[in-house]
Structures are given as structure tokens and as C-alpha cells.
Amino acid sequence: MDSSTAAPPRPSRRSGSAPTISDVAKLAGVSPMTVSRVINSENNVRPATREVVNAAIATLGYSPNRAARSLAGAGQLRIGLLYSNPSAGFLSEFLLGSLDQASRSDVQIVVEKCELGDHELERAQHLIASGIDGIILPPPLCEAPALLALLDEANVCAVSVATAMRDEDRLAIRIDDHAAAATMTRHIMQLGHRRIGFIKGDPNLAASAERLEGFRAALADAGIAEDPSLIVQGLYTYRSGLDAAEQLLDRVEPPTAIFSSNDDMAAATVAVAHRRGLDVPGDLTVCGFDDTTLSTAIWPELTTIHQPIADMSRSALELLVTTLRRQRGGDGVEVPRLLDFTLIRRQSDAPPRRRPRER
Template sequence: MDKPKKSVRRKTSGVTIDEVAALAGVSPMTVSRAINQGKVRDDTRERVMRAVQALGYTPNLAASTLAAAQHTRIALIYTNPSGAYLRELLVGLLRGASNAAIQLVIHYWDNLDPVAERRAARALAGRVDGVILPPPLCESPVAVTELVQAGIPVVAIASGHLRDDVSCVRIDDFHAGKEMAEHLIQHGHTRIGFIRGRNDLSASARRYDGFATALHEAGLEVEPSLVQEGDYTYRSGLEAAEKLLSQPQPPTAIFASNDDMAAAAISVAHRQGLDVPRDLSVVGFDDTSAATTVWPELTTLHQPIAAMADAAIDILLRTIRQRTDDSRVLTDHVLPHRLVMRDSVAHPPKR
């Protein structure tokens, strides 16, 4: 009776990435970057490819794709004063980074002067493959110039217009501001206060332009006393709302350029014994968590912040993987906004 044959497990004789690294005199991570068109010096890439050819190394495509993603470092640089906005942004970034299996690094630049900002940008450029700039840094000439000159792909989030130096992910701030103003006018408001955002951001200017256009089209004048400056912080919203509501003829509605300042306006109204929305309508912008943590909940303009962050990662990854030394493709990705109606708007009171 023949004995059953034993199964034989053959040993593989494939070349490993460690052997390629040893022959080329570099680290396995550098080998992975070189093979997957990552960021390495030209002479290093040539040395790695000679080692690959000499050893007959065949990379595992699935593993190399994953490795390339894991070795891709995307930086978020923020100095946004709105905690609610930042939370929405991080949700999208963390989701996008997890789905793409990339490394996300976060840097906080707190009130850096131009010299310090230039130094920080130069240092960062040598450590990452791409950068995401939310407001207000999305329009910092120092940061953008340094990163672009270093050859680092940059995506600006929520810039108010198409740029010719970096890719953008944004909404149409002009039409969003116009739509919100028209919503108040349709409710019968003719004296509408406006709290502006930061004056160094184009998105702030575009929202105001949309507001002013809606008033002009309705035959209403923009009264300078009904337009107050803010900087997207809750405190600036308090100060602006107090100025608006202390006038001899106060507005019957306030349109704030973000939800934090709108929430502050509601607080000032309550402090003065006004009922929102019976005595005063208040609307915001962004649709962050601040819009639903005040009473009454805010009517606001939904800006898809998390989706914008997700799109920014996608644009950066495509740029990093497809870029060549002699070409640079910029993307202007405009996402739809949406008017969210809640409980903070009513018809103006009868005088």
C-alpha cells in the first residue's frame, strides 16, 4: 500500500524591499517612495531603480499602493478663531485621511508675524507632501508663496474666489450672501443689520457684496450705520450687535457672517429683553454646531465644511500622484450651499 504523499510547502525566493534598500544604501521607506513616484531626489531614485533592476525585484502592487499612501504626509495649518468651524473641518479631514490611509499632521500658527510665518512655511515644506490652508491662512501671501515656491501642492479651503497659484475648495459666497438677504427681505424686513467677517478675507467681502446686491435689487439702501465690523469671533459679534441694537432706529433683522457672531447677536438681544424672532430676526452662516446650541436655533447658510475638507484631501492626493516637474494643474472645486431654515426668523414687528 502506497504511503500518502506529504504536501510540500516551497519556500519563496522573491527579493524583499529590505534587500533592495540594502543594495541601494537607503531605507525601505525611501525605496517605497522612489517606486511609487514619491518625493525623493533624482539621484536617489536612480540608485533605487538600478538596485530594483539588478535584483529583479517585483513589488506587491496592493502593498505598495498602501505603503505609498501611508508615507504621504498632509499638513493642516490652522489659526481659525471659531472652534465650531474647526470641529467641522477636522471631521472631514480625519475621515478623508482614514479612507485614504494617509498621515495627517496638524500645525497651529498662533499670531505669527510675516517673518515667523515664512520661517515656519519653509520648515514645513521639507517634511510634508501637501498642505491644506483653511481661513484665514488660505489667503496669507507669505504662507502661500513660500509653499508654492518650494513645490508643495496647496489647497485653500473657503477662499472667496478662484486663485491662480493654488487649488481651491469653496462655495459661491456671493450667491450665498444674496440668498440669505433675500430670505429676510421676503419676510418683510427693510432695516437689516449686517455683521461683516474679517476684512482681509475675500469670502467676507463676497458675502457682503451678495447682501448689498439683494438690497439694491429690492429697492433698499445699504445704511452704513447698519453695517458693523466683526472678525468671526463670538466677542466681535457681541460688540457689533450692541452697536446695531443701541441705535435710535435699530434693525429688525441681523445677518451675521458666521454662526458664532449670530449666536452673540441673540445673546445681546436676550440681554436687552428682546424676543428672537418676534422682536428681532437673526441669521448666521456656515451651519456649524453653534447654530443648534443657541435658543432659538439659527436659520443659517449651510457651508459643507466637512465635505470641503474631504475634497481637499482628494485633490491633494491626485496632485501628488500625477504631478511632474514641468506641469502644475490647479483645481477650483465649488460645492453647493444650502439655506437651512430654523426658528430665528419671523416677520418684523409692527412699529
């Protein structure tokens, strides 16, 4: 009768009631404060605890309440995201990752698109003028020197994603392109191929060189002599892939496998092979790089290297936030800057039709 169970008169303003930080805390068996620390990437939480909390967050589908946060005093960071023509599917993954992390870290993302050419500087100025604290740059913008200089000058902290530039002073999130290319090359060799063609990427991008070097290193390791005529130039575009593939298949002794520096050119290679009546992968193995949506949009689907784009952009944002907050006196977790790639095996590779003679 009495109010021993003091629960009833609790209409609680919220009706639909999204999970709160306390719900997460309860589920994880910690205090709300600890959850707060986890979602803000502060570094003084034991990894085990962090994991438990993250699991609870995932289970509940928790996402922090913006209003409460800014009320409680966390200053909201604004960070820009400037992109130009990313390859198919890249951007969506990229956005997904940044978004997810953005809602966690309570940063506001300002997206700005720029066309090719040098509008990039204008657009960047626009972003800077709108008062951003930092910026995320997916390729190919992350390697534009003028842009980087402009940002430096404006004192805007930038993080590059998926670049292969090795500038120690710059924040960057990447995979090991060299190792990835080597891995793919080893995979192709394991299938029995010895005469492997390689289509290079745009010489202006650092990743192109890394990928080529990875290919050559793997070949060398296997004791296969390098044949320069098996390495042809491409520009990452489908169109350039057509020409490159024609060139490789025009050889008197055409390669039994072609490893292309990206999926678009690999798709073009498949098209050329088909036009010549070659079966892929029966007569020719074709492998790509990037795992863009194009790689599963064609037939046969491409064996390729997958970059964890979403994770990369997530990390990029986290790195940026950590860096900025640290500049303001806070401290944060160390963010890993080199993420793992995966070789995705689909239907475009197979052993060569005839067992090649021993080198």
C-alpha cells in the first residue's frame, strides 16, 4: 500500500525512450562515467573494460544524445570532409564510417564536394571560413600539395585516408599497399601462374608505386625474373584499363594472369578478354584492388584486395578528434594508423590452363 516500491509515479518525460548512457552502464556493469570515457576515446580505461562497454553499446544500439552532451559542456568540434570524385562505392563506405564515429564523438561533420580541377582550393577555403577545426581527406585530395599547404597555413588539422604518402608529419590512416600487392601476387603465383601482367595506377598517386613495388618484391622473392614488358601503365580509369589490357594481351606470349592496380581497370581487362573470346578465369586470371562495388557488379566477380574503408574513415575521425582534444589539453587513446587489408577471393582467378613449363 505504501510507497515501498517507489516506482509507479515515474511517468518519465521520454516515451519512446532511447537507451541512455546509464542503460549501457548497467548492462556493462560499470558506471556511466566509464561509458562516457569509452565513447570519448579517453585513454584511461582498461582495454578489457572498454571492450565490455563497446559490446553493450552495440547490443543496445546506443548513440549518445547530442543535446545532453553539449549541455554538459563538451565543446562540439566541427570537422570538414572534402571529397572529389571517389571511385564507385568508396564514398558511401567512407561516409558510413565517419558518420558512425561522428555521432559517437559528437563532432559535427560538414561535407563539401568539389569537382575535379583546382576548385579544391576554393572549396577548402569555404570550409575553413565556416570555421572547422579539422578536416578529413579521402584520396585523391589527400595528396594535393597545394591543398595541404593551404590547410597548414589556416592551421586546420588534416587527416589523410588511404594515401600511401609517407610523410611522418602528417596524420594518415592507410593500409600497407606494398604488403597487400605482394599478398595478391603470391596468391596468383600459388595458383601456378608465372607469367603475370601488371597494370600500374596513376603515377601521381603514391599508392601506385607502393602497389607496383609490392608486386615486384613478391615476384623477386619467388625467384621469378622480372619482364618489364609485362608491366604496363594505367591511370586507374576503366578506359585506361582497356588500353593496358589490349597491350598485355597483344604480346606473342600473353600473360596467364593480370593483376590490375584497381578494380576499374581489372573490369576493363575482363571486358577486353571477353571481346577476344577468352574465358575468365579459364584462359586468364584477372585480379583487382580496392574491392569497390564494381568488383561484384560484373561477371565473373573479381578477386581483389579489400580495404576496410569504413574502419579507415572511422579511425581517421577518431585520430583527428584525439589530436584536436589533445591540443586543447585533453588526452586520448592512441589510434592505430595502419589497418588490415583482406584478400577477397571471388570468381576471376584460377590455375593457368596448361601447366607452365618450369621457369
